[in-house]
Amino acid sequence: MALVPLLTDDQxxxxxxxxFDDIRTARGTDYINNIWRALANDPAQLQxxxxxxxxxxxxxxxxxxxxxxxxxxxxAANNCSYCLHTHAAGARAKGMSEAMFGELxxxxxxxxxxxxxxxxxxxxxxxxxxxxxxPPSA
Amino acid sequence: MALVPLLTDDQxxxxxxxxFDDIRTARGTDYINNIWRALANDPAQLQxxxxxxxxxxxxxxxxxxxxxxxxxxxxAANNCSYCLHTHAAGARAKGMSEAMFGELxxxxxxxxxxxxxxxxxxxxxxxxxxxxxxPPSA
Amino acid sequence: MALVPLLTDDQxxxxxxxxFDDIRTARGTDYINNIWRALANDPAQLQxxxxxxxxxxxxxxxxxxxxxxxxxxxxAANNCSYCLHTHAAGARAKGMSEAMFGELxxxxxxxxxxxxxxxxxxxxxxxxxxxxxxPPSA
Amino acid sequence: MALVPLLTDDQxxxxxxxxFDDIRTARGTDYINNIWRALANDPAQLQxxxxxxxxxxxxxxxxxxxxxxxxxxxxAANNCSYCLHTHAAGARAKGMSEAMFGELxxxxxxxxxxxxxxxxxxxxxxxxxxxxxxPPSA
Amino acid sequence: MALVPLLTDDQxxxxxxxxFDDIRTARGTDYINNIWRALANDPAQLQxxxxxxxxxxxxxxxxxxxxxxxxxxxxAANNCSYCLHTHAAGARAKGMSEAMFGELxxxxxxxxxxxxxxxxxxxxxxxxxxxxxxPPSA
Amino acid sequence: MALVPLLTDDQxxxxxxxxFDDIRTARGTDYINNIWRALANDPAQLQxxxxxxxxxxxxxxxxxxxxxxxxxxxxAANNCSYCLHTHAAGARAKGMSEAMFGELxxxxxxxxxxxxxxxxxxxxxxxxxxxxxxPPSA
Numbered sequence: 001m002a003l004v005p006l007l008t009d010d011q012x013x014x015x016x017x018x019x020f021d022d023i024r025t026a027r028g029t030d031y032i033n034n035i036w037r038a039l040a041n042d043p044a045q046l047q048x049x050x051x052x053x054x055x056x057x058x059x060x061x062x063x064x065x066x067x068x069x070x071x072x073x074x075x076a077a078n079n080c081s082y083c084l085h086t087h088a089a090g091a092r093a094k095g096m097s098e099a100m101f102g103e104l105x106x107x108x109x110x111x112x113x114x115x116x117x118x119x120x121x122x123x124x125x126x127x128x129x130x131x132x133x134x135p136p137s138a
Numbered sequence: 139m140a141l142v143p144l145l146t147d148d149q150x151x152x153x154x155x156x157x158f159d160d161i162r163t164a165r166g167t168d169y170i171n172n173i174w175r176a177l178a179n180d181p182a183q184l185q186x187x188x189x190x191x192x193x194x195x196x197x198x199x200x201x202x203x204x205x206x207x208x209x210x211x212x213x214a215a216n217n218c219s220y221c222l223h224t225h226a227a228g229a230r231a232k233g234m235s236e237a238m239f240g241e242l243x244x245x246x247x248x249x250x251x252x253x254x255x256x257x258x259x260x261x262x263x264x265x266x267x268x269x270x271x272x273p274p275s276a
Numbered sequence: 277m278a279l280v281p282l283l284t285d286d287q288x289x290x291x292x293x294x295x296f297d298d299i300r301t302a303r304g305t306d307y308i309n310n311i312w313r314a315l316a317n318d319p320a321q322l323q324x325x326x327x328x329x330x331x332x333x334x335x336x337x338x339x340x341x342x343x344x345x346x347x348x349x350x351x352a353a354n355n356c357s358y359c360l361h362t363h364a365a366g367a368r369a370k371g372m373s374e375a376m377f378g379e380l381x382x383x384x385x386x387x388x389x390x391x392x393x394x395x396x397x398x399x400x401x402x403x404x405x406x407x408x409x410x411p412p413s414a
Numbered sequence: 415m416a417l418v419p420l421l422t423d424d425q426x427x428x429x430x431x432x433x434f435d436d437i438r439t440a441r442g443t444d445y446i447n448n449i450w451r452a453l454a455n456d457p458a459q460l461q462x463x464x465x466x467x468x469x470x471x472x473x474x475x476x477x478x479x480x481x482x483x484x485x486x487x488x489x490a491a492n493n494c495s496y497c498l499h500t501h502a503a504g505a506r507a508k509g510m511s512e513a514m515f516g517e518l519x520x521x522x523x524x525x526x527x528x529x530x531x532x533x534x535x536x537x538x539x540x541x542x543x544x545x546x547x548x549p550p551s552a
Numbered sequence: 553m554a555l556v557p558l559l560t561d562d563q564x565x566x567x568x569x570x571x572f573d574d575i576r577t578a579r580g581t582d583y584i585n586n587i588w589r590a591l592a593n594d595p596a597q598l599q600x601x602x603x604x605x606x607x608x609x610x611x612x613x614x615x616x617x618x619x620x621x622x623x624x625x626x627x628a629a630n631n632c633s634y635c636l637h638t639h640a641a642g643a644r645a646k647g648m649s650e651a652m653f654g655e656l657x658x659x660x661x662x663x664x665x666x667x668x669x670x671x672x673x674x675x676x677x678x679x680x681x682x683x684x685x686x687p688p689s690a
Numbered sequence: 691m692a693l694v695p696l697l698t699d700d701q702x703x704x705x706x707x708x709x710f711d712d713i714r715t716a717r718g719t720d721y722i723n724n725i726w727r728a729l730a731n732d733p734a735q736l737q738x739x740x741x742x743x744x745x746x747x748x749x750x751x752x753x754x755x756x757x758x759x760x761x762x763x764x765x766a767a768n769n770c771s772y773c774l775h776t777h778a779a780g781a782r783a784k785g786m787s788e789a790m791f792g793e794l795x796x797x798x799x800x801x802x803x804x805x806x807x808x809x810x811x812x813x814x815x816x817x818x819x820x821x822x823x824x825p826p827s828a
Contacts, residue, residue: 002261003364005549038259042378056248061237066204067245070211074249076810077215079355079631082256084812085267088555099199102594105810107205109803110194111212116802118220120766120795121176122774123140129223135419141778143687180792186604214396217493217769222398226417240456243396250392251385258352258381260360273557278537279640281825314535318654332524337513342480343521346487350525353491355631358532361543375475383481386470387488394496397452399416405499411695490672493769498674502693516732519672526668527661534628534657536636554813590811608800613789618756619797622763626801629767634808637819651751659757662746663764670772673728675692681775
C-alpha cells in the first residue's frame with residue numbers, strides 16, 4: 001500500500017483537479033493512474049512533474065516510442081515495479097511489438113553485465129574517449 | 139587503475155587474441171578498447187561477452203542506434219563512467235546528434251525522478267496494468 | 277515472505293529475547309517489528325544492529341526527527357519498501373507533518389534527478405570544491 | 415572529463431545565459447558551477463532544472479539546511495561524487511557544523527545497513543504499518 | 553505479475569522447449585522455474601542465459617556453494633526479490649547451513665555500510681592499492 | 691579528494707588513536723588505510739565500524755577468504771571503487787588466486803544480468819520458494 005492516500009477527484013484540491021483534467025485531455029481517457037492520485041497530496045509537485053512529463057516525452061529529435069523504450073530501460077535499471085508495469089502498457093499502446101520489447105530487454109541485460117565488468121574491474125577510460133566534443137560555437 | 143593488467147596482444151593468450159582479431163574485423167579498426175584488454179585476463183569470459191555484444195547489439199526489431207541509446211541510458215542509471223564515455227563516442231559515430239543526446243538524457247533524468255516518486259511513495263500498480271499480454275499461441 | 281522465520285518470543289534464544297526486552301523498554305510498546313524477529317535468527321547481529329540504532333538515532337547535533345527524515349531519504353534511494361513503511365509511521369509519530377513529508381520527498385525527487393544529471397554527463401568536480409576543510413588541530 | 419563541453423558565457427546561448435544570470439543573482443556570486451555549464455548545452459533542461467532547484471530547496475515546512483542534509487544523504491546513496499563535493503561545500507556555507515556532518519553520515523551508514531537487512535532477508539511489512547493515513551478531507 | 557506470460561511447455565517454441573529439457577536434465581527435476589518460463593518468450597535470450605548459467609556456476613577454482621553465496625550477495629545488493637528466494641532455496645539444497653547463511657548476510661550488511669562510508673566520504677584509493685598485479689607473462 | 695581530512699596520528703584524538711593501534715596490532719602492519727584516517731574525524735563511528743569489521747570478518751561457519759570474496763562481490767555491485775581496490779589487495783594477500791578472482795567476477799557479472807532479467811520482466815516468485823524454513827525449535 002502507498003505511504004499516502006490515493007486521492008479521488010473529490011478529495012483532491014482545485015490545483016490537483018486541474019492537473020487531472022489536463023491528463024485526461026492529453027491522454028484521451030478518463031482514467032487517472034495511481035501515481036498521479038498519490039502525487040495529488042502535494043499539488044505543486046504534481047503540477048511540476050506532469051509538466052515535465054509533457055515537455056520531455058513529446059516527440060522531438062527522438063520519436064515518442066524511442067523515448068518510451070529509454071524510459072523503460074531506466075525503470076528496469078532502477079527496479080521500479082510500478083513504472084515497468086505502467087510503461088510496458090504505454091509502450092505497447094504506442095506500437096512496441098513483443099519483438100521490440102524482447103530486444104529492448106536484451107540490451108538492458110547486456111548493459112547490466114558489461115557495466116558491471118567495467119565497474120568490477122575498475123577499467124580506466126581510454127584516452128581517446130576522454131574528451132567531449134567541441135562546443136557548437138567553437 | 140584497473141584491478142587487473144590491461145593485456146597487450148603479446149601478453150594475451152591465443153584464445154584472447156582470436157577475440158581481439160574478431161573485434162578488429164567487426165569494428166574496422168585496429169584499436170582494442172581497455173575493457174577487452176582487461177577481460178583478456180579471463181579469455182573464456184572475454185569470448186562469452188564479446189559474443190553476446192555481437193548478438194544483442196546487431197540491428198533487428200530495433201535499429202543499431204536505438205540500441206546504443208538504450209545502452210547509454212542503462213549505463214547512466216548504473217553510474218558506469220567507462221561505459222558512458224565509450225558508448226557516447228560509439229553512438230555519435232553511429233549518427234547520434236547532440237539534439238538526440240540531449241533528449242536521451244532528458245528522458246533519463248525524468249525517469250530517475252518519476253521512478254523515485256513511485257518508489258518513494260510506494261505506489262501500488264493499477265489493477266489494469268497488472269496483467270501480462272496473452273501468450274502468442276493463446 | 278521472509279527468507280527466514282519471524283521468531284516469536286518463545287522461539288528466540290535468551291540473547292535475542294534480551295534485545296526484544298530492551299526494544300520494548302526503549303520504545304514503550306510491547307510490539308516488536310518484523311525486522312527484529314527476522315534478525316533474531318542471528319542473535320549476535322540482532323544485538324549489534326539494535327545497539328547501533330540506539331547509538332546513531334539518538335538526538336545530538338541533529339535532532340531525532342531530522343535523523344528520521346534522513347533515514348527515510350536513504351530508504352527511498354535504496355528502494356527499501358519495508359524501511360519506508362515502518363519509518364514513515366515512526367517519523368509521523370515523532371511529529372513529521374504531511375507538509376514536511378511532502379517537502380522531504382520533493383528533495384528526494386530533485387536529488388534523484390540532479391544526481392543523474394551530474395552522473396549522466398560525467399561532470400567533473402569544480403576545483404574550488406575539491407578540497408576538504410582543514411583538520412581541527414591544524 | 416564531461417561528455418559535453420562546459421560552456422563559457424560566450425558559448426552559451428541567450429536562454430542559457432539568462433539562467434546563468436539568475437543563478438548569479440540568487441546565489442550572490444559570479445561563479446557558475448560546472449553542472450550548469452554542462453547543462454547549458456540543453457538550455458530547456460537547464461531552465462527546467464534550475465527552476466526546480468529554486469522551488470524545491472527554498473525553506474518551507476523544512477528549513478534550508480535540513481533540505482541540504484537530505485540532498486546529501488540521497489547523493490551518498492546514489493554515489494554522486496560531483497553532488498557530494500558541491501553540496502558539502504554548500505551545506506557548510508549554510509551552517510552545517512562538522513558534528514552535524516558526522517551525524518548525517520552516521521544515519522546514512524546505518525540506513526545503508528538496515529535497508530540491506532530488510533531487503534536481504536526479504537522481511538514483509540508489518541500489517542500495522544501497511545496503511546496510509548486517511549486523506550485530509552475524510 | 554510478470555510483464556510477459558509464463559509460457560507452458562505447450563506454449564513455448566521448439567528452441568525454448570529444448571532449453572527446458574536441458575534444464576530438467578541438468579537439475580534432475582521436472583520443475584521449471586518461473587524465470588525460464590518468462591524468458592521463453594525470447595528463445596534466443598533463454599538459450600544464451602541458460603548457457604551462461606551452466607558455464608559460470610559450474611565448480612572450478614571456486615566450488616559450487618561458494619558461487620551460490622556470491623550470487624546471493626549480489627542479489628541482495630541489487631534488491632532482486634525473485635533471485636533471493638530461488639537462490640536461498642538452491643544454496644540450502646547445496647549444503648548452506650543456517651549459520652553460513654547468517655554469516656553471509658553479516659558480510660553483506662557490513663559491506664553495505666563500509667561501501668557507503670568510502671563513497672559518502674569520497675575517500676581516495678591509497679597509493680599502495682592503486683596498481684594491478686603484473687601480467688602473467690611479464 | 692575526500693570530503694574530510696585524512697587525519698594523521700597527531701591530528702587524531704585519543705579514542706581514534708586507540709583504534710589505529712588496534713588496527714596495527716590486528717593487521718600486523720604499521721600502515722593505516724585512508725578510510726580509517728577519514729573516519730577518525732568521527733571517533734565513535736570509527737570505533738563502531740572497526741569493531742564490526744573485526745566481528746564479522748573473522749572466520750566462523752565461513753572462512754576468512756570466502757568472506758573477502760563476498761565482500762568484494764557486494765563492493766562491485768555497489769560501485770565502490772575504494773573498496774574494490776583495497777579488498778582486491780586484501781583478498782590476494784589471503785590467498786585469492788587470479789583464477790579465483792576471475793570466477794568471482796564471472797558470478798558477479800552473471801548475477802548482474804540474471805537479477806536484471808527477473809527485475810526487468812517482473813517475474814513473480816514461484817510458490818515453492820516463497821516459504822522460509824521452519825524455526826529451529828519448531
